[in-house]
Amino acid sequence: MEQKYVNPKVSRISQDTLIVGIDVAKRNHWVRMTDYRGIDLISPFKINNTIDGIKMLEEKIRIIKQKEGLNNVILGMEPSGHYWKVLAWQMKSNEQVNYLVGVNPYHVKKSKEFDDNSPSKNDKKDAGLIAKLIKDGRYFDMHLSNDVYSELKVLTTTREQLVSKRKNSKNIVIAIIDEYFPEYKKIYKNIFSEGSMKLLKTYPFPEEILRVGVEEIESVLKESTKGKDWKSRARKIYEAARESVGVRAGQKSAKMKLRMLLEEIELLTRQIQELEEEMKKMIEETEEGEYIESVPGIGTVMTATILGETGGLSRFKSWKQIRKLAGLNLYEESSGEHKGKTRITKRGRPLLRKIIYLMAKTVIRHNREIMEKYLKLRKREKNPLKETQALIAIGLKMIRIIFKLVKSKTRYEPERVYV
16 A cells, blocks of 8 residues: 655654643743644643743643643744744753744744634734644744854854944945035045045045145045055045035034944944954864865855854755755745746745855856856756846755765865766
8 A cells, every 4th residue: 555644743743742832922921732632731821931930831831741641742932033042942951842843933924813713913822823833743843053053153143233234334324425525436436445434534525625635635545545546546536525516514413423434334344354253263163164165155154154044054854954944945826727937935044045145146256167057047048047046046056065065074076066
């Protein structure tokens, strides 16, 4: 007889199983405890996000296990935001919990109307939905690492936040320059270069430049640009200041604002560099880092992000699991004879998805073999891919390549790209 496929997650759940669904919040968590059929074994209850609340939950689990004669405990929650982490780490170390799992917040949202035909939200209801999703095998095992990979995740997440802050500050600086000295960007294509930053902190606007004269501007640029074309640039700036159509009102306050923003950008840049230095040290502690970095175009930040977001590639059985984790797995909207477009789900870790895309853009510039593959995808006769589609395809190919390198513990070899 042909064997039927059984979801291994469902097979964990039997008459011997206690299912604990928890809706996590900042101060209080709602808990639902059900059996394998989804029937409540105790009235829904609330616990505080304190050690007393944790002890209360552990005691309730112990009592219900003993009363109902259960030996297997699956405890799950939505791993969204950050409030869940404290409870998850506490439950990970609890000997009563056999499986610590997570449910997709999207699934909870979509299943709200199943029982009462209402999209209403309340924490007690959500805890029950989480328990039912676990009962149906719609969950995933939580991976809580306490090693170098968790350190890399914190480092890369922090770097991403600082880069975002720096980008916002730079955009505000550009807006100020556009308002008060719009001609400046024609002289400095990169207004955040060393010489430009020095000038903007001292004499940023036309009136000041005209007041101090071209020799003073030369002096500032000479000191900060190490003798690189400072005379001609100073002259261009002075001439642009004479013809500037920039706003005159509010310059004193705008200069203060500009100075503060530039100091913030310099501080953020130093902090980002510090984080990247720490990433290098952490990568050296992993066995996987050297194999990933052996690929031309993949550097410290990309390697650290991939390792931090995945918790290490060697823990996966297939590269497709990494694709799914990033939300780059495909789906198709089809109905009847209509066949819709194939798209990526985008239901995964956004930073991992972003770094895979950036990795593709970088690698095709440094790797001839991958560039050739990219051009074939763009120019093939049947179904040529658009730029973004091709980059996503290349990103996924790179994940396959580095996954294989890590698993086989080998360094990158160009001639094996097409294998």
